[in-house]
Amino acid sequence: MNEDHYIKKIDRVTSILTQLQTKSVVRAQDLAEKLDVSIRTIYRDIKTLENAGIPIFGEAGSGYSLVDGYKLPPVMFTKEEVLSFITAEKLMQKFSHESLDSHYNSAMEKVKAVIRNSEKDLVMTIENQIDIYSYRPKEQDSIKNIIPTILESIAEKTQIKINYQNVNNEATERTVEAVGIFYEVNYWYVMAFCTMRKDYRQFRVDRILQIKKTENPFHQEYGNVGDYRKKSINQKVRVKLSVEKKIMPHLVNSKKYYGLISEQESDNKMLMTFETEWIEEGFPRWLITFADFAEIIEPEYLKDTMNDLMTKIFNQINKNN
Structure with a gap:
């Protein structure tokens, strides 16, 4: 051989x-x-x-x-693996939830402790040569270890109680069976079966005011979080916009993400039709980035949402003037 x-x-x-x-x-x-x-x-x-x-x-x-109790010597990492760890660490620093930061930093210290001296020199050289630019600062975590608590409840198959504040600042207490977590449009969410609604719901993590693990087990075998996220999206809203063509090149990478289903060309405008489940927050905040080049055709109430959002932004900018 x-x-x-x-x-x-x-x-x-x-x-x-x-x-x-x-x-x-x-x-x-x-x-x-x-x-x-x-x-x-x-x-x-x-x-x-x-x-x-x-x-x-x-x-x-x-x-x-x-065999239980058998210990192996520390794993040695290749140069390519070490470089991937450095890059992943930079991503975690920008996009991870605060409740995960200290745990990840501790894990990275252990990884760095077992790499060879030559790779330690590589880490010191490369660390300052990689950066990730994020345009949304991290929010302070109101509850310590909230995501680890959610993940523990999934692993242990126990229900959790949460006090949740919705977009209208209304707080309700829910008992849920967490399926998984996901990150989308700058926010962390937990996908869960809500025992009150008897259906799957997604809850924005920063809107959870209190969380408590219970001793109540659940026996339902849940699948991948992505499968249940698709099931929970059952109320899409149709949006029609008339958008000036000159802005279209800037929307190439985002329009499908926000639910584009068709485009129709007309003179110097493009009639864009969307089906979106993010009508309350995500879609309006995306639309505001090119609102001076767009006209809302439908739904009519989206105009009110945009007016409220722009008023809020105006007041925020001028509150110290």
């Missing part, structure tokens, strides 16, 4: 060992799909690890795990 074969085998075995360290049970089928090899190859690689003295518990068909 050639040298390339052995290098590939070493890479596979190392990858399998990493998976065994990070998961409680690893199936041969999952490893085969991840590494793009046959299941028989995985069986042989597992045997190689066992022959090297790694105590692996399990068998073909059920899954493998490291």
Whole structure:
């Protein structure tokens, strides 16, 4: 067998060992799909690890795990992996929720502690050469560890009680079964089954005034958060805008995100039709970025929403004058 074969085998075995360290049970089928090899190859690689003295518990068909209590030396990272960590750290600093920051920073300190000295020099050189520009400052977290609390409730399958303030500043108490969290249009949301509404709802995390884990278990097996987010979007509003053509090149990357379904050209204008579920906040705040080049055709109440938003902005700008 050639040298390339052995290098590939070493890479596979190392990858399998990493998976065994990070998961409680690893199936041969999952490893085969991840590494793009046959299941028989995985069986042989597992045997190689066992022959090297790694105590692996399990068998073909059920899954493998490291014997409880067995400790491996720290994982060493490649130069490319270290560079990806630095970039990810910069993204986390700008876009993560405040309740996650301290935990991520602690994890990154542990990662940096085990990298080789040559990679530590690389970190010091590159850290100041990467930046992420965000135009929306982070808001202060009103509740400590709110997202970890939500994630713990998902892992433990227990209901949580929240005091939630809606867009009209009305507060209600809800008992919910959290499905997952997601980040969208500058805000973090929790997708959950609301026991009061008997339906799926998404709650903006910064509007949760209080949160408390309960001892009440839930038994529903929920799927991926994205699947339930789609199910919850069942009330879309049709919006029609007449937009000057000269501004259209600036909308190329955002118009579909906000629900564009059709465009119709007319003289120097473009009639744009949207179906959006963000009519209360997201869509108006996007529209205001090019409102001087657009006319609202429908719905009529969107004009009132825009007027209220622009009045609020005007008052905010001039409050110290």
